[in-house]
Amino acid sequence: MKFNNIAFRIRASILSGIVLCLIAVAIYYPSRQEELYLQNVERRLTEMAKTISLGIDLAIEHQSFYGIQESIELVTEIEDFEFLAIIENDSLNKDYIFAKNPANYPDERIFDRDSLNNTYFEYPFSMDPDFEGVIVIASSKLKAAQDIADLNRPIYIFLGLLLMIGVVVSSYLSNAITRPLLKLTDIAKQLTAGNYDLDIPKAKLDDELSQLNNNFAVLSETLRLSKQTNDNFNTYLESEIRRRTKDLEVANETLNQAQIVADLAHFELDSQMNVVSYSESTKNMLGLDNIEAMHFGDLLNFVSKKDVSSLIDYLGGSFEDNPTFKRDIQFKRTDTGTRIIEKWISVTLKPIYLAEQHKGFRGILQDITERKLQEAEIYRLSLVAKNTSNAVIITNIDRQIVWVNDSAELITGYSREEMIGSSPSMFQFEKTDPVTKARIRENLAKNVPIRAEILNRGKHGNEYWLELNIVPLLGDNYEKLGYIAIETDITERKSREDEIGNLLILSQHQNERLKNFAHIISHNIRSHSSNFSMLLDMLLMESPELEDDDNIEQLVQASKNLERTIQHLNDVVAINTAISDAIEPIRVFDVAERAILDVSALAKAANVDIHNHIDREATVSGIPAYVESILTNLITNGIKYRSDTRKPYVKLRSVYMDDKLMIAIEDNGLGIDLAIHGTKLFGMYKTFHKHEDARGIGLFITKNQVESMGGQITVESLVNEGTTFFVTLNHA
Amino acid sequence: MHKYISSWLVDDDPIFVFALSKMLKRLELFSEITVFENGKAALDAIEQEPTHLPDVIFLDLNMPIMDGWQFLERIEESHVIDDLEILVLSSTVDPSDIERLGKHSKIKTFMPKPITLDKLRHIFDTEAG
Numbered sequence: 052m053k054f055n056n057i058a059f060r061i062r063a064s065i066l067s068g069i070v071l072c073l074i075a076v077a078i079y080y081p082s083r084q085e086e087l088y089l090q091n092v093e094r095r096l097t098e099m100a101k102t103i104s105l106g107i108d109l110a111i112e113h114q115s116f117y118g119i120q121e122s123i124e125l126v127t128e129i130e131d132f133e134f135l136a137i138i139e140n141d142s143l144n145k146d147y148i149f150a151k152n153p154a155n156y157p158d159e160r161i162f163d164r165d166s167l168n169n170t171y172f173e174y175p176f177s178m179d180p181d182f183e184g185v186i187v188i189a190s191s192k193l194k195a196a197q198d199i200a201d202l203n204r205p206i207y208i209f210l211g212l213l214l215m216i217g218v219v220v221s222s223y224l225s226n227a228i229t230r231p232l233l234k235l236t237d238i239a240k241q242l243t244a245g246n247y248d249l250d251i252p253k254a255k256l257d258d259e260l261s262q263l264n265n266n267f268a269v270l271s272e273t274l275r276l277s278k279q280t281n282d283n284f285n286t287y288l289e290s291e292i293r294r295r296t297k298d299l300e301v302a303n304e305t306l307n308q309a310q311i312v313a314d315l316a317h318f319e320l321d322s323q324m325n326v327v328s329y330s331e332s333t334k335n336m337l338g339l340d341n342i343e344a345m346h347f348g349d350l351l352n353f354v355s356k357k358d359v360s361s362l363i364d365y366l367g368g369s370f371e372d373n374p375t376f377k378r379d380i381q382f383k384r385t386d387t388g389t390r391i392i393e394k395w396i397s398v399t400l401k402p403i404y405l406a407e408q409h410k411g412f413r414g415i416l417q418d419i420t421e422r423k424l425q426e427a428e429i430y431r432l433s434l435v436a437k438n439t440s441n442a443v444i445i446t447n448i449d450r451q452i453v454w455v456n457d458s459a460e461l462i463t464g465y466s467r468e469e470m471i472g473s474s475p476s477m478f479q480f481e482k483t484d485p486v487t488k489a490r491i492r493e494n495l496a497k498n499v500p501i502r503a504e505i506l507n508r509g510k511h512g513n514e515y516w517l518e519l520n521i522v523p524l525l526g527d528n529y530e531k532l533g534y535i536a537i538e539t540d541i542t543e544r545k546s547r548e549d550e551i552g553n554l555l556i557l558s559q560h561q562n563e564r565l566k567n568f569a570h571i572i573s574h575n576i577r578s579h580s581s582n583f584s585m586l587l588d589m590l591l592m593e594s595p596e597l598e599d600d601d602n603i604e605q606l607v608q609a610s611k612n613l614e615r616t617i618q619h620l621n622d623v624v625a626i627n628t629a630i631s632d633a634i635e636p637i638r639v640f641d642v643a644e645r646a647i648l649d650v651s652a653l654a655k656a657a658n659v660d661i662h663n664h665i666d667r668e669a670t671v672s673g674i675p676a677y678v679e680s681i682l683t684n685l686i687t688n689g690i691k692y693r694s695d696t697r698k699p700y701v702k703l704r705s706v707y708m709d710d711k712l713m714i715a716i717e718d719n720g721l722g723i724d725l726a727i728h729g730t731k732l733f734g735m736y737k738t739f740h741k742h743e744d745a746r747g748i749g750l751f752i753t754k755n756q757v758e759s760m761g762g763q764i765t766v767e768s769l770v771n772e773g774t775t776f777f778v779t780l781n782h783a
Numbered sequence: 784m785h786k787y788i789s790s791w792l793v794d795d796d797p798i799f800v801f802a803l804s805k806m807l808k809r810l811e812l813f814s815e816i817t818v819f820e821n822g823k824a825a826l827d828a829i830e831q832e833p834t835h836l837p838d839v840i841f842l843d844l845n846m847p848i849m850d851g852w853q854f855l856e857r858i859e860e861s862h863v864i865d866d867l868e869i870l871v872l873s874s875t876v877d878p879s880d881i882e883r884l885g886k887h888s889k890i891k892t893f894m895p896k897p898i899t900l901d902k903l904r905h906i907f908d909t910e911a912g
Contacts (some may be wrong), residue, residue, distance in 0.1 A: 150812060570877070574845055577874035578796055581897030585802035592809065614897065 057236070058229035069217035077210050081203040087198050092190050093172060094515060100174035100186040107137065107176045120150065133169050133191040134215055137176075138160045139184035149184065161187065168192055230258045238267050247275035319403070320347050321411040324366065336418055338384060338392045353384045365400065366412070376400040379419060381742070395423040442517075442538040443525075448531050451476050462517075462540050464510035475536070478507040480513065491521065495534060498523045504541065514772060516545040571622065580613045634760065636677050637783030639714060640665045643703050646682035657699070659690045664704040670783035671712050673760040678780075682716070683709050684753045685776050691716035692769070710782050711762075720774040725766070732766060787838035789815035793854065794843035799896065802879070803841065806900050812907055813839070817868045822854030823845040829863055836866055839891075844873040844880065855887050870894055870906070 110116065134156040137149040148158055164171050169189040176186055231254070241249055251268040254261030316333035318326055322345040334342055337350070347366070353360050358380040365376040377399045377452070384392045397417040403410045436443045442459035446452050452470050460467060463478060470477070479488065487505050494501035500522040508514050518539045524532040587610050590597065597603045614650060643663050647654075654661055671678065686701050693699035706713040723732065733754040757764045761781055768774040790813040792800050800818050807813055817837065819825040826849065829836065844851035851871060858867070871884060874896040884893050892906060 244813040574874055578799065578896065581874050582796065582802060584897040585806070585899075586798065587807075589802055589805045592900065593805075 056229075057232050058225055061225035061229050061232075065221035065225055066218060070214065073214050073217065077207065080206055081199070082569050084206070085199045085200055088202060089170075089195065092195060093170075095309055096172040096188040096190060097174060099135075100172055100188050103135070103137070103186050104174045104176035111176075124152075133189040133194065134161060134187075135189075136188055137184060138185045142181070146184070150619055161189075164189075170195065173424050228260070231264060235260075235263060235267055242267075242271055245278070247271055247278050249275075299666070316416040318342070318414050318416075319411055320414070322409055324348065324412075326350075327411065333416060336394070336396070336416055337382065338386060353382050355381045355383075362398075370400070370402045370412075374402055379423070393420075394418055395420045442535045442536075442540075444470070444475065444538065445533060446475065446536070447533040450534070453533065459538070462509070462515070462538065463507070464513065469510070475488075478509070479505070479692055480508040480514075482506050482508075491519070495521060495523060498525065498529075500532065504545070514542055515542040517541065573617070577621075579615055580610070580617050584610050584614055610709055619752075623748065634672055634674060636670045637673055637678055638667075638710065639669045639671055639678070639705060640667045642675065642678045643682050643714075646679050649679075649685050653687065654701075657690050657693060660698070660700040661686060661698060662702045664702060665714065666705045668706075669705045669712055670708075671780040672748055672783045673758075673780055674756075677756040677760060681753050681756050681778060682714075684749050685716040685778070688749065688776075689716060689720060689774070693718065693720040694772070694773075708779070711779050712782055713777055713779045715775055715777050717773065717775040722770040722772050722774055723766070723768040724770050725768055733764070787813050789837040790839040791814060791817045791819060791825060791828075791837040792841045793819045793822060793846070793851070794841070795845070795846045799843075803898065806898070806903055809900065810907065811877050812902055812903075813872065822851060822857075823847030826854060826857055829858065833863070836863065839868045839870060842869055842871050843873060844875060852883070855890070857885070859889070865889070872896055872898065874876065 076375055106121070110243060135152040136156075138161070139147045139149045141147050148161055151158075151161060164187065169191055172188045172190070173185040176184060185742075190346070192516070205630060238249055238251060241247075248273050251264065251271055253268060254264040295421050316330050316336045318329035318333050321327045326345050326347065329342050334340060337353075339345070339350075351362065358378065361378060362376070362380075365373075370376065377397070379395055379397050382392070382394045382396050386392060395418075397419045399415045400416075401413050403413055437456050438458075440457065440458050442462045443454075443456040444459050445454040446450055452475065454471055455467055455470050459470065463470070465477075471642050487503050491501055491503055491505075500520070503519050505517050505519055506514060507517055518541045519536055520538070521534055521536045523534050526532050587607055591603070591607070640663065643665050647661050647663060650661075682703070686703075689701035690699075700719055702715075702717045704715050704717075706715065725732070733750050754764050757778055757780070763777075763779045765777045766774060766778075767777070792803060794800050794803075803853065804816055804818075807816060815837075817828075819828065822842075842851050842854065851855075851873070855869070866888075868891050869889065870891050871893045872895075873880065873893070875881075881893065884890060889904070894902060894906070
């Protein structure tokens with residue numbers, strides 16, 4: 052049994068209560084009894100003494116000694132005294148035992164009244180002065196004590212019994228109390244230990260302990276549920292935490308990656324501006340490996356002076372007023388390998404405070420070199436747009452003007468403010484061609500760029516012609532962002548064009564008139580020359596003898612020459628006026644065949660072999676009549692200027708060259724001395740053979756025909772070996 | 784021997800007419816040669832005496848008042864051309880003229896000036912042949 056626990060305490064308290072009571076009783080009652088007994092004894096004895104004294108007095112009075120004896124014998128019934136003695140104080144003042152009871156009691160003990168063994172009760176007697184003395188009754192203390200003890204013993208026994216009963220009862224009571232208490236304590240201990248799975252039977256009674264029990268039951272249940280809820284919550288919390296931690300890790304990793312991707316770098320400085328922490332990307336960005344050993348001042352060595360002073364300003368104290376420092380700085384460093392690192396870096400600095408104490412700075416760096424370069428580029432481009440003498444007008448998708456350059460202001464006469472927000476139709480007026488306007492609208496609706504000439508009116512009423520180039524601006528997803536229009540003032544050009552147009556019309560009219568004139572003249576000349584020939588013919592026919600006349604001969608020749616010249620003129624004029632004839636694709640082989648057919652009689656008569664090796668599929672773009680004429684002429688030449696000393700031939704072949712076709716007409720005839728005649732070969736009226744049919748005009752006409760089809764003609768020749776003409780025409 | 788009886792020369796150039804008449808007479812092709820200065824004169828004659836049509840008309844293109852083209856159109860309209868043989872003469876070298884002539888299918892032939900005796904003979908010989 053421990054001395055701490057409640058059972059003991061209860062037991063102890065009950066017991067001690069009982070015991071105290073019993074002790075109190077045991078002390079008080081017996082002592083009271085003793086007291087009472089002694090009082091009783093005293094009283095009795097005193098009474099006795101008194102009685103005896105009286106008796107004696109009476110006896111004395113009556114002079115009866117027998118009476119004294121009887122008086123003394125009276126007391127023999129009383130057993131609880133030690134002795135009774137009548138002590139006379141005789142005339143000598145000496146005590147004299149007159150009588151005593153028990154008779155054998157030693158006198159000395161009667162006289163020794165200081166003896167502690169007895170209690171003495173004295174009562175004086177004597178009426179007679181001659182017989183005086185005391186009655187002494189002694190009560191033996193021991194006897195008294197014994198008597199008292201006898202008297203008290205049952206009490207003690209009774210008390211002892213009571214004690215035992217009390218112990219039992221107290222035990223029982225304490226148990227009755229402590230058992231539930233212990234149980235509750237145990238329950239409480241379990242609950243404290245966290246074991247809520249208890250089965251607490253409900254108490255049946257309604258007293259405080261039962262209530263406590265029931266409350267504990269409820270509490271236990273509540274705690275159990277609470278624990279369950281707690282457990283569930285904890286489980287949930289754990290999984291949430293796990294998940295969040297994972298997310299956090301992922302986010303952290305992403306952040307790290309993002310930092311690297313975005314070329315972000317960060318670092319921290321302490322209040323002494325030593326570098327105390329930095330990210331990996333910082334080292335990479337600045338190209339410094341030993342950044343941890345650096346003082347911020349060292350880094351400033353690589354920064355331009357202007358930036359340095361602004362940084363020092365901030366770090367020196369202005370961060371207290373303006374906490375955030377943000378600036379694009381230039382960073383230039385020469386590596387150990389003489390490699391120059393030059394970058395634009397965006398620096399953001401913020402001070403760090405801990406409990407309102409300044410602790411240092413946190414910085415973020417971002418590599419913006421790329422952006423700066425682009426910005427510079429854009430700036431340069433914007434200068435172009437700004438300064439170009441062309442007007443540049445940018446509109447949004449609602450066709451409202453959002454930006455204009457200086458030239459736009461100059462050309463239109465309106466100020467920037469007047470133009471921005473309005474539609475470009477502000478520049479159009481009643482003379483602006485509606486067809487052009489519609490065409491512009493249509494194209495832009497289809498997201499197609501458009502070039503057009505349009506008449507606009509400026510602020511001051513001036514009309515001007517513009518060459519418009521409008522391009523729709525499309526975003527990355529082909530969504531329309533707006534339009535950009537570049538406009539050139541072509542008023543002057545337009546007026547010149549008009550002039551030219553007028554001139555053209557004028558010259559066309561003149562041309563027409565000239566043509567008509569030429570037509571008429573040439574016709575008339577031809578008529579006259581033809582008449583002349585005819586009349587000469589008739590003359591000769593009617594007077595044949597005139598044939599021998601020299602003059603008539605020359606007249607005839609002159610007439611023929613005239614005819615021929617006129618014919619030539621006609622030929623040349625015909626070429627130049629027929630330029631508008633339709634150019635069509637021509638199959639060269641077929642045309643060559645026709646030409647060969649044309650000259651077949653001539654070729655046969657001259658015994659010349661003509662070979663057509665032109666590619667059957669070869670086509671050129673030209674006027675069929677011309678091509679035929681060209682080939683005929685060149686073949687004819689080949690026939691005409693054949694050699695007598697070898698079997699003559701004319702060969703035709705074709706050669707493909709890029710977008711052109713070269714036709715070669717080759718003969719093995721007399722050849723031409725190009726050194727002498729080369730430059731005049733294709734000139735009009737230049738003959739180089741004293742040949743009866745030598746006409747210079749042929750090649751001149753041929754050249755004209757070739758060139759009118761956009762082609763070229765060249766010649767290669769060796770005297771007495773042969774000639775090859777090369778005619779190059781456009782492919783069909 | 785005269786193959787044809789009558790011919791008309793519709794031309795405003797008297798020298799040419801003179802020369803051509805001589806040639807025709809030389810060739811003894813026609814017994815009758817009538818000269819008209821321009822298309823209108825010839826047309827009037829046709830209208831006046833539609834039955835007296837010539838066998839052959841030598842038609843010039845360039846004439847005042849009514850040129851050869853207009854004359855052709857007019858007689859084509861009136862379908863007189865079916866009974867006529869027309870030879871067109873001209874000193875034109877304009878290919879568009881020649882092309883245009885091709886459209887008038889009823890024209891016998893086109894003879895560019897100057898005309899030679901041989902050419903005439905050739906044309907009328909083939910005719911005869």
